[in-house]
Amino acid sequence: xxxxxxxxxxxxxxxxxxxxxxxxxxxxxxxxxxxxxxxxxxxxxxxxxxxxxxxxxxxxxxxxxxxxxxxxxxxxxxxxxxxxxxxxxxxxxxxxxxxxxxxxxxxxxxxxxxxxxxxxxxxxxxxxxxxxxxxxxxxxxxxxxxxxxxxxxxxxxxxxxxxxxx
Amino acid sequence: xxxxxxxxxxxxxxxxxxxxxxxxxxxxxxxxxxxxxxxxxxxxxxxxxxxxxxxxxxxxxxxxxxxxxxxxxxxxxxxxxxxxxxxxxxxxxxxxxxxxxxxxxxxxxxxxxxxxxxxxxxxxxxxxxxxxxxxxxxxxxxxx
Amino acid sequence: xxxxxxxxxxxxxxxxxxxxxxxxxxxxxxxxxxxxxxxxxxxxxxxxxxxxxxxxxxxxxxxxxxxxxxxxxxxxxxxxxxxxxxxxxxxxxxxxxxxxxxxxxxxxxxxxxxxxxxxxxxxxx
Numbered sequence: 001x002x003x004x005x006x007x008x009x010x011x012x013x014x015x016x017x018x019x020x021x022x023x024x025x026x027x028x029x030x031x032x033x034x035x036x037x038x039x040x041x042x043x044x045x046x047x048x049x050x051x052x053x054x055x056x057x058x059x060x061x062x063x064x065x066x067x068x069x070x071x072x073x074x075x076x077x078x079x080x081x082x083x084x085x086x087x088x089x090x091x092x093x094x095x096x097x098x099x100x101x102x103x104x105x106x107x108x109x110x111x112x113x114x115x116x117x118x119x120x121x122x123x124x125x126x127x128x129x130x131x132x133x134x135x136x137x138x139x140x141x142x143x144x145x146x147x148x149x150x151x152x153x154x155x156x157x158x159x160x161x162x163x164x165x166x
Numbered sequence: 167x168x169x170x171x172x173x174x175x176x177x178x179x180x181x182x183x184x185x186x187x188x189x190x191x192x193x194x195x196x197x198x199x200x201x202x203x204x205x206x207x208x209x210x211x212x213x214x215x216x217x218x219x220x221x222x223x224x225x226x227x228x229x230x231x232x233x234x235x236x237x238x239x240x241x242x243x244x245x246x247x248x249x250x251x252x253x254x255x256x257x258x259x260x261x262x263x264x265x266x267x268x269x270x271x272x273x274x275x276x277x278x279x280x281x282x283x284x285x286x287x288x289x290x291x292x293x294x295x296x297x298x299x300x301x302x303x304x305x306x307x308x309x310x
Numbered sequence: 311x312x313x314x315x316x317x318x319x320x321x322x323x324x325x326x327x328x329x330x331x332x333x334x335x336x337x338x339x340x341x342x343x344x345x346x347x348x349x350x351x352x353x354x355x356x357x358x359x360x361x362x363x364x365x366x367x368x369x370x371x372x373x374x375x376x377x378x379x380x381x382x383x384x385x386x387x388x389x390x391x392x393x394x395x396x397x398x399x400x401x402x403x404x405x406x407x408x409x410x411x412x413x414x415x416x417x418x419x420x421x422x423x424x425x426x427x428x429x430x431x432x433x434x435x
Contacts, residue, residue: 021345028352036369036380037359038199040388042191044355046207047396051292052348054214055396058299059341059403063410077335085328092320096361114370114379120196120277123370123382124389128201129277129284132386133260136280137245139390140287144242146397147291151235153404154298198371203393288393295400302407 018060022053039124170219177219184212192285196274202281206288214296222300234293241287248279319360326353338418340406344399351395358384 025048032041120126128136192205217225252261262276263269326349333346362381370382410416413424 017342017345021348024349024352028355031356032359035359035363037362037385037388038369038371039201039204040355040359040385040392042199042204043207043389043392044352046204046211047392048348048352050211051207051214051296052396052399054218055295055299055400055403056341056345058296059407062299062302062407063341063416074332074336077332080335081328081332084331085324088324088327089321092317092324095317095320114372114382120274121372122196122198122200123372123379124199124385125195125201125277125281127382127386128389129280130262130273133249133262133276133280135386136284136390137249137260139394140242140245140284142394143291143397144238144287146394146401147238147294149401150295150298150404153401153408154302199369201389203389207393207396291397295397295404298404299400299407 015057015060018053018056021056022049025049025052039122173219177215181212181216184215185209188212192281195281196277202284203288205281206285207292209285210289210292210296213293217296217300222297226297229293231297234290234297237286237290238294241283241285241290244283244286245280248276248283252276319356323353323357323360326350326356340409340416340418341403343418344402344406347402348395348399351391355388355392358388 025044028048029041029045032038032044114123120130188205188209191200191208192202195201195205213225213229216228248262249260253259257263260276262273330346330348330350330353333349334343337343337346362384364378364380368376368379370379370385372379406416409421413421415421415424
C-alpha cells in the first residue's frame with residue numbers, strides 16, 4: 001500500500017493517478033477487513049474503488065489529463081512533511097499499544113453498546129441509527145448539501161452557456 | 167464502449183444481481199454487515215455501471231433526473247420525519263421507543279425507516295453527481 | 311524497538327497522512343491535490359479503526375459463540391465519514407471543472423499568473 005502511495009505521488013499522468021487511487025482504495029478495504037471493520041470495508045470498496053474512481057474519470061474527461069511539470073523544487077513541502085511526520089511519530093509513542101484491551105477506547109461507552117439493549121445483532125447499525133441518530137441525521141444532511149452544491153455548480157442555464165467569461 | 171458484446175452481455179447478467187445485493191444489504195443490515203450508506207452506494211454503483219455500458223441516455227430513461235432530484239430531498243425528509251413522528255407520539259426527537267407499543271419493536275421500526283432515508287439520499291446524491299459530470303462532458307463534446 | 315512494533319499501525323497511518331500532505335502542498339494540479347487530500351482522509355480512517363481492534367476479537371456483529379468484539383464506535387464514525395468524504399470530493403472536482411472552464415487550466419501557478427495579469431489590466435484602465 002505504501003508503495004502504491006509513493007508511485008501515486010510521483011506519477012504525472014493523471015489517468016494513472018486515478019487508477020492507482022482505485023487500487024489504493026481496494027487495498028485499504030482489505031486492511032479494514034483485517035481490522036474487523038466489515039461495514040466500513042464494504043463502504044470503502046463500494047465508494048472509494050467504485051463511485052469515486054468513476055467520478056474522477058468523469059472530471060478528467062472534462063480537464064486535460066497531463067500534469068504540468070512543477071515550476072519550483074518541492075524541497076520546502078518535503079521538509080515540512082518530514083518535520084510533521086517526526087513530530088507525529090514522537091506523539092504516537094505516547095498512545096496506547098496496538099490492540100491493548102485496557103486502552104481508554106475500550107473502557108468508555110463501547111461496553112454499553114455491546115450489551116445489545118435493543119436486540120439488533122449488528123452493533124454498527126444499532127449505534128448508527130439509534131444511539132447516534134442525531135449524528136447520522138447531520139451526516140445525511142451534509143451529503144444532501146454537497147449534492148445540492150454540485151447541482152448549483154454544474155447545472156447549465158437554459159439558452160446560454162454557464163460561464164460568462166469571454 | 168456501447169458496442170462491446172462482452173460488456174453488454176456481462177452487464178445484463180450482473181446488474182440485476184448488483185441491485186438485488188443492494189436491497190439485501192439494506193434490509194439485512196440489522197443482522198449482518200450493511201445498512202443505508204452501503205446500500206445507497208451499491209445501488210448507485212449498479213446504475214452507474216448500466217450508464218457506462220448502455221450510454222447515459224438509456225440510464226436517464228431508467229432513472230429520470232426528476233426522480234433523482236426528488237430522492238435527494240425525500241431521504242432527508244424521511245429521516246427528519248421519523249424524528250417528528252417520535253415527537254408526535256410523545257417522545258423526544260428521534261426517540262424510537264415510542265414508535266410501537268413494544269419498545270424493542272419500536273426501535274426496529276425506527277432504525278428501518280432511518281436507514282431507508284439514508285439509503286435514498288445517498289443513492290440520489292451519488293447518481294446526481296454522476297449525471298452532472300457525465301452530461302457536462304457529453305454536451306462539451308457537441309460544442310467544441 | 312518493541313515500542314516501534316507496538317505502534318506500527320500508527321506509523322503506517324502517519325506515513326500515509328504525510329504523503330497526502332506532501333502531495334497537497336507540492337503539486338500544483340488541482341485534481342492531483344484532491345487525490346492527495348483523499349489519501350490524507352483514508353489515513354484518518356485507519357487512525358480511527360486501528361485502535362478499536364482487539365486481538366482475538368471479531369467483527370461487532372453479536373453472536374452467542376463469540377466473547378470479544380472490536381469497538382463499534384469508530385466503525386460508525388468512519389462509515390459516515392467515507393460517504394461524506396466522497397460527496398465533498400465530488401464537490402471539489404466540480405469546483406475544479408468550473409475553474410478549468412473559467413481559466414482554461416487547473417494548474418495552480420497558471421491560475422495565479424492569469425489572476426495577476428487580470429489585476430494589472432484593471433489597474434491600467
